[in-house]
Amino acid sequence: MKKSLLTLLALGSLALLPLKSHAQTTSVPPMANTFKICSEGACSIVTMPVGTVYQYGTGSTWVPAATSTATSPTLPLFVSYPAFGFDPAPGAVKQFNVQQTAAPYTVTWKLNGVITVTTVPALVPPAPPAPTAYTPTFTPGTVYPATWTSIAAIPTSAAADLLAMFPLPPFQFYAGILQNFTSNFNLGGVNFNCTYGGMTTAGAVNLNCVPVPIVPVAATTSN
Secondary structure, three states, rough: HHHHHHHHHHHHHOOOOOOOOOOOOOOEOOOOOOOOOOOOOEEEEEOOOOOEEEEEEEEEOOOEEEEEEOOOOOOOOOOOOOHHHOOOOOOOOOEEEEEEEOOOOEEEEOOEEEEEEEEEEOOOOOOOOOOOOOOOOOOOOOOEEEEOOOOOOOOHEEEEEHOOOOOOOOHHHHHHOOOOOEEEEEEOOEEEEEEEEEEEOOEEEEEEEEOOOOOOOOOOOOO
């Protein structure tokens, strides 16, 4: 009876012992921006920068990615499943990949006694988005002011020669011409009819522009 009691107490104490945790053995997809260094078999990683994200596997089954530190993994690292905890793809040839970053870096590895230094290229930045086409909306009949804030004659041009004959600033000469004309111009696919709108004391010339409705041309048929 005493012996049975001791046995029960021993079993109870064993039940209270903490369970030993095991490393993760579930494969994951390949990490983003992955870059192959070498295949397993006789490849050893000799050097790689601290902070390198690396992964072992093939296809869609990989050991979870890890980040190198000053002490982990121990280098040289023989590329084979015992060094990574489990085999993510039994029967298939796995490889050692690292993750590309914004700047290039090098990884040194050895295969059959031959040292190779592989440069991991930097990530290519994404192309900037295409500019959005600006489509202005104008209401027919509404007057939209336009202003020339700087007007100057091109040196040696006919206008410059003409201005040399008159003691007038260029903007004043230009305003005098605009008072006698109307003009049409196109902005954002919309036609405008503009007339002279006055001149400011700062020398800017104003125009008053009204959108001109586009009249569709009727289709013609031939007999």
